[in-house]
Amino acid sequence: MSKCYTLAIIACILSIAAQAQITKGSVLLGGSISFENTNEEQRLGINETRYFSIAPQVGIAIKDNLVAGVSFGYGGYRNTVSDARQTLDAFDAGVFLRRYLELGKSFYLFGEAALAYSGSRQNSDEHSANNTVIKTRGGELSLTPGVAYAINRKLHLEGAINSVASVGFNRQTRTADTGTGIMFNQKDRFTAATNVSAQSPLSLGIHLFFAR
Template sequence: MKTFILTIALVFFGFVAGAQNESDKFLIEKGTWSLGGSVGVNSNNSDNENSEYENFGFTLRPQAGYFINDNLAAGLTLGYHYSRNKYTRPDELQEATNNAFTIAPYLQKYFAISGSFSFNLTGFLEYTRSTSKNDYDNCLNCQKDTRNLYGIALRPGLSYLLSDKFSLDANLGTLQYSHSEFREDGIDRATTNSFAFSFGLSNIYLGLTFYLN
């Protein structure tokens, strides 16, 4: 809900800025570098008399881009995600870990609404390789699996220039096609093709971008 309120505030201030500077246009000049990214951490646990559950995970997604033309940037996003789930009972221990690496080149176009406010569209080509392992007590042949995901995505967003060096950015959802290949203990198990469109409060996130020229 807080993210939604911040996004509405971003839209409001953008239109206020547009009303005050009608002759200005949002402009990030050719030759500018952009640096940004996101960091996320989550942790929770629960327990009762007979069992205990623990979960921990974090995500790193640095991003760098270069404006090949005014308001048009080409760049690269790298990502790493780690998660661990642990389930303990008096006579049993289960633990699952996952590591995922992502590389995603992108092309991003800004459409000026005012001097400080713009709508943008970002096109991604994405590859993610994730490995998972499930461990059990006295496990002689614990399950290991690998998943390769190839995707193409289009993501709309909003950007508000806080200054000539920083912008506040909001992603509003995604339109995505993906192809995944699943291997278990080195053996091909399944392939999946999916097409998804998501838009809503759960798909809105905010970020900060630094510009260098």
């Protein structure tokens, strides 16, 4: 499913700008959407996978070249093979602050700091008496740098290195019904990471702004 999320991140983020400089009062409206539906015949039966995600974003330039906003996201995954089924529902909500620095004609560097809360529920039901539910809740502070090129006064092409640095905390609970009893465990995890390698997750986007 990580590949699906990568495709969703690469999807275009829409907004509109009246001029090259992002002026105070400009409004950013954007987001991404992704879906997948596959059917594959296997020895155990038909393997059916469905995936959908949507992530809207709204921001406003509080100063020239400085945008603050909020973002939301939801992703759903369903996989069924014979009588076994796996589902995952995930969401996130957060705030971001993005600073643009003009390098010269049509080029910008930018840095985005984001604080987000996320949660997910994963359900694995292999047999009628065997069910496992995994719930995760947590928050993350991340930094994403990138470069933008203004193709024209309204259209920006952008490349970014997602979450080049981040810190976060999450709590995961696992409840399993084995048919002979209920098993429960809980795990807390704190993370601090940097992501600056050849395998860093790159994203591309097309951006537009509504200028005041």
